[in-house]
Amino acid sequence: MNRLRLYSRLAARNMVKNSRFYFPYLLTCIATSAMFYIMGFLANNPALDVMTGGTTLGQMLSLGVGVIGIFSVIFLFYTNSFLIKRRKQEFGLYNLLGMEKHHIANMLFFETLYAAFISISVGLLTGILFSKLMLLLLFKVVGALTPMGFYISISSIRATITLFALTFVAILLFTALQIRLSQPIALIKGGQVGEREPKGSRVITAIGFLTLFAGYILALKVESPLDALFTFFIAVLLVIVGTYALFISGSIALLKWLRKRKSYYYRPNHFTAVSGMFYRMKQNATGLASICILSTMVLITVSTTFSLYVGMEDIIETRFPTDFSVTLKDASNEQINQTLADIRNIVETNGQTLSNLSTYRMLSFSVTRQGNQLSVDVENTASNDFQIFYALTAEEFNALTGESVQLSGNDALCFTSMKTPFENGTLQIGEMYSLVGMLDSFPVIQDEPSLGVDVIGLVVADETALQALNAYNEQAYGSEESAIQGVLNFDTDGSAQDKRILSSQITDLVKQPVTYSYIDGNGETQTVTTYVAWMSAKEDDRMNFYTLYGGFLFLGIYLGAIFLMATVLIIYYKQISEGFSDQPRFEIMQKVGMSADEVRQSIRSQVLIVFFLPLAFAVLHVAVAFKMMSQLLGVLNLYNVPLYFICSVITLLIFAVVYTTVYMRTARTYYKIVSGSL
């Protein structure tokens, strides 16, 4: 009983005495558990159930819970290992003084118990305190009405306690095992194992350069969004490999080169800095490379989600040129006119007017091109090698473009986004068409070319020719399903609310379900219900967009903040533990004639390099990735490159400010340690 009291008191005293290390560690534990609780609270919030798109948002946030959970475990293990490394000497001393290893383990048990209790309880309190604020932020970002009342998520509390308690148990077991396996002398010597000259391998340096450049070139050569999708992962992988290789081996090679240049090396400030960097890079290269990669990911995630959110109106404009778009399947001109009259009626009944109207009939299906021949490859619909085929009659084309094209027979005008031309001016799709002219643009095409999907558009003579193409498609698919669509695009005046009301009324009008039956491969009759018409309204989709991209942004910033915290803490710990091993070095330098000012300056330059090397590389990565990322944003319909640029710069600035603040704090603590005033 008494002994337990002794251990618990020893543990408490240890924590106070080691507060320089314990305090940031506890702060991290508190922050991660609070953030874990909040994310769980948001993901399961009942307010999501009543929100448009709330389910999707909930799923997205649940993903965030998973990411934070995994990250917390890794991160706590990592920071704890720093703590233990620093304290090995202390443990060794206890061991020599007659404390058995299991006594030390008992003491550690109490320390972990206290740490766990403080982290989880304070973390949960902080989490609960800030959860409402985060909920308000989330709802503001996704543009939903703010929920009332205060709510505490019991399930999230339970998850937080379980996760963190288990993590602490694992950490305790791991530490105890480490102590069990080590010899007291090894413990005592702890940090000061033989300092060998690090070797920078030329081969690895060369590999680093090659992979980094290959990654960069891939990223810079991206021409279309689809390209970007395919090369993205390869480029990222190459750059990661290159970063690690260059940090680990390249840095040493560079320092060796600097050391060979005698007129550079033997200057007072370079001398200590270059040789100091040798050991820093040897011990920290991997850590710094990880920080660099982590920072790059944070910067890219936050800047893309940020610009997606800010550029949402652009995206919506691109996706929906008009407020409303009604598509009728297999419609004749009479049907289109009838629907238009009905719609006009609804709009006017609601006291609004219809504008920017355009109606047309077109045909569209996917084809595979071989030379001058387009065919419908039913077997191979999953392959990447396909084009989208559009056809309009000359009459529709004239109406849409204001030109006056006259065609007869199998004459046609052709547009294609493909680079290979149609030779001999012919094109076969079912029948043979002679191309009497090539077009620079085609009116009804949407965003396929920007996605990297090629398009072929044909203007044919008349209704007969259009029906012939439709017949070819029906025959190829062996179905009665027509590929001819009637499209009505229009705007209305009135508020967003008015448009939402209109949207539901028009949907009721056009969205008539049609049921038909067919006999499937097993000879059984199947009944299918489809719609012969559908409608999209900008206002309805705007809300979905806000939920989706707002959710992205929230998650991006939230995870970014956690990663940033991790980055900063890792660097802090690294510098602090280095300060202790550097202290004797600087003491010697002062004895042989270095002034306190020179020591301070040497420290500043070294800490500066260690701090900003990863950031500088991260900025370089982000800059090179810029083109590729802006193409990728094109996949999501964001073509506003200047906007993405501004968002990137803002993200970078905020990141740099946080980073610099931490740097200044760390450098001060480091100097205090080195100058022996601690």
Next chain:
Amino acid sequence: MALLEVHHLKKVYTTRFGGQSVVALNDVSFSVEQGEYVAIMGESGSGKTTLLNALAALDRPTSGEILYDKQNLATIPSKSLAAFRRDHLGFVFQDFNLLDQFSVQDNIFLPLVLAGKSYDEMFRRMKPIAERLGIFDLLQKYPYELSGGQKQRTAIARALITEPGLLLADEPTGALDSSATESLLKTFQALNEQGQTLLMVTHSIKAAAHAKRVLFIKDGIVFHQLYKAHQTTEAMYLKISDALTALTTGGDQNE
């Protein structure tokens, strides 16, 4: 001419909260002539290291003054202290204090680099010293590859390269085996014969017996001193040994 004069030096350490104070040096006065070889002896806790730190201007005395070449150390502004140490004093420590990130050559260069000298000049100065100390072949090695004796010779080379007026040695033989000790003491003697002034703090009788003069410190004051004059080192050894016995058995100064 006295190179170093110490007048009524006193150093009192006070605990952090000003409660208790410990007198490390009470009233120490002595002087070292140009070209002398002086050993300071005393038991642990007698204030030897405190004295050396004060002489090196690493620590400020509570009262009293230290004159180096007639210049009072207390009047040197703290900004110039580092340069002063670099230009006038050489240090040899018990635990060598080599920097493990530097090669032997760079360790020797360190004070000159800090003084802003060019590589060629540094090399020109270092070559004869390294050759004399027998470490010229080791220049590209790193401290962890050296024996204790080699490390100490590197440290001596580092101390000598600035051509210091006074070489201060703090227990230089403390971490060496007997043959390395022997060779180090021979080196010191040879240096002294060439005119180098040496001040060594030690509790090794063997080391002190090589010096021309031995000062004994006890309870913070200079308690006794012995001159070697023309005696052999062996005879000096016996005299020091006797003096120490007298000191520890509480004999007084007039004995």
